[in-house]
Amino acid sequence: MNDIRIALLDMNNNQVNQGFKNIREISEVFQQNSEENVSIKTFDVRFKNEIPNIEDFDIFISSGGPGDPHREGLEWEDQFANFLDSVFEHNKNHDDKKYLFLICHSFQLASIHWKLGNICKRKSYSFGVMPIHKTEEGEQEFLFKNLPDPFYAVDSRAFQFIEPDHERMDELGMKIVAIEKERPHINLERAIMAVRFSEEIFGTQFHPEANPEGMIENLKDEKNKEAMIENFGMEKYLETVDRMDDEDKIVLTQAQILPRFLQFVKKKLLKQAEALV
Numbered sequence: 103m104n105d106i107r108i109a110l111l112d113m114n115n116n117q118v119n120q121g122f123k124n125i126r127e128i129s130e131v132f133q134q135n136s137e138e139n140v141s142i143k144t145f146d147v148r149f150k151n152e153i154p155n156i157e158d159f160d161i162f163i164s165s166g167g168p169g170d171p172h173r174e175g176l177e178w179e180d181q182f183a184n185f186l187d188s189v190f191e192h193n194k195n196h197d198d199k200k201y202l203f204l205i206c207h208s209f210q211l212a213s214i215h216w217k218l219g220n221i222c223k224r225k226s227y228s229f230g231v232m233p234i235h236k237t238e239e240g241e242q243e244f245l246f247k248n249l250p251d252p253f254y255a256v257d258s259r260a261f262q263f264i265e266p267d268h269e270r271m272d273e274l275g276m277k278i279v280a281i282e283k284e285r286p287h288i289n290l291e292r293a294i295m296a297v298r299f300s301e302e303i304f305g306t307q308f309h310p311e312a313n314p315e316g317m318i319e320n321l322k323d324e325k326n327k328e329a330m331i332e333n334f335g336m337e338k339y340l341e342t343v344d345r346m347d348d349e350d351k352i353v354l355t356q357a358q359i360l361p362r363f364l365q366f367v368k369k370k371l372l373k374q375a376e377a378l379v
Contacts (some may be wrong), residue, residue, distance in 0.1 A: 106140045106161065106371060108133075109154040113167030113207050115226035116149040120316035121205070121258075121309055122165045125360070127314035129163065132364045138372075141186055153181040156200055157189050161367050163360070166206030166309060171221060172262055183215050193302050197372055201367040203360065204305035209297070210261055212305055216274060219266035219294065220356065224259065226323055229329040231317070232257040233283045233343050233351055234295050234308060243298060244366065245359050252349035255295075258326070262293040263307060275300060310359035314347040 108129055111303050112122050124140070126229070143159075145152040152161065171180050189200050214221050233252035240246055266278060269270040278295035296306045320326050321343065331339045347353060 106136065106138050107159045108140065108161045108163070109159040110142060111164035111208065112146050112160060113143055113148055113155070113165045114168065115167055115169065116146070117168055119165070119167070120198045120286070120319050122307075123312055124311040124313055124316055124356070125163055125165055125205070128356075128360045129364070132361065132368075135370065139370070147182060148176075149179050150176045151181065153178070153185050156185065156192060158279050160201065160371055162189065162200070163362070164204050164208035166258070167206070170223075171207055171210035173214075173280065186212055186215055186331060189303065190300065193300060197307035197377070199302045199370065201363075201370070202299075202303045203313065203363055204303070205297075206259060206307060206309060209260075209305035209307050210236060210263060210301065211294055211299070212374065212375060213263050213294075216270075216276075217267065218271055218274075218276065218297070220265055221261055221263050223292075224262050226332060227325070227329040228262075228333060229258050229262050229320075229326045230333055230339075231255070232308065234280050235283060236280055237275045239277040239298065243279045243296075243363050246279070247362070248358050250350070253355055255306075255310060255355045256317055256352055257282075257308050258320070259307065264291040264293055266294055268335065271297075273352045275296075280306070304363065306359070310355055313356050314352060317346055317352065318343075 110125060110129060114122055129142050133142060139272045145154050147153060148167065176224045186294050189202050193199050209222050213219065231254050234255050236243070236246055237252045271278070279298050282295050293307060295308055298304055321330070332344065335344060344353060
């Protein structure tokens, strides 16, 4: 097998988005550095009702996006729910696996679809570079292997996944691998920040694709700037902006998680191909 077919699911509903640009760039770097023939195709899920046929691709990366992740009776919602189920079911029944990475809005949609817990509106919009803590399972998670605990990532969301249904997750074989920072002085449940849905499906509530340039660009939006100052205070906001391109924070997270996912999948696909020969 010399072909690796990547589908990028754009969940931004026709809004310009820095994150999707970053996902595309990471995929293109992988494409350029691979000896295999890597193809990349984009699907505009929410605005144009486009959804990939899972038979036509090996890897799917589904982006973050604006709005409420709960159903509003739109056509694309059924299509995306069917897509999630078809990837999950395909992997249970076939040796040629399909690999899926879900980011922020996509992560919330999947968590609601699989009934994993309470996905609710936050008290206030969260935006900034946040410490993310690994759980015990997260310590074993190979995508986090080269990241410290806590590691830092860009958070940008109005909703959160809290109060996980552990029985349901155990039944489906899913593991919580990261949670948000513990704040002992605030009596709020900590949000789930990453889930290993299956060996082939992984999702994050944060943005592993984000880079400092994109973050600076996002801060030109007054809503993001205000949210960050509200969350951290002005002093912390200025410090965060100052630390944006520290080698050990979002730069490290961006260089690790999605690139590792793509490299891991490539190895798996090559092994799969060898087994079929």
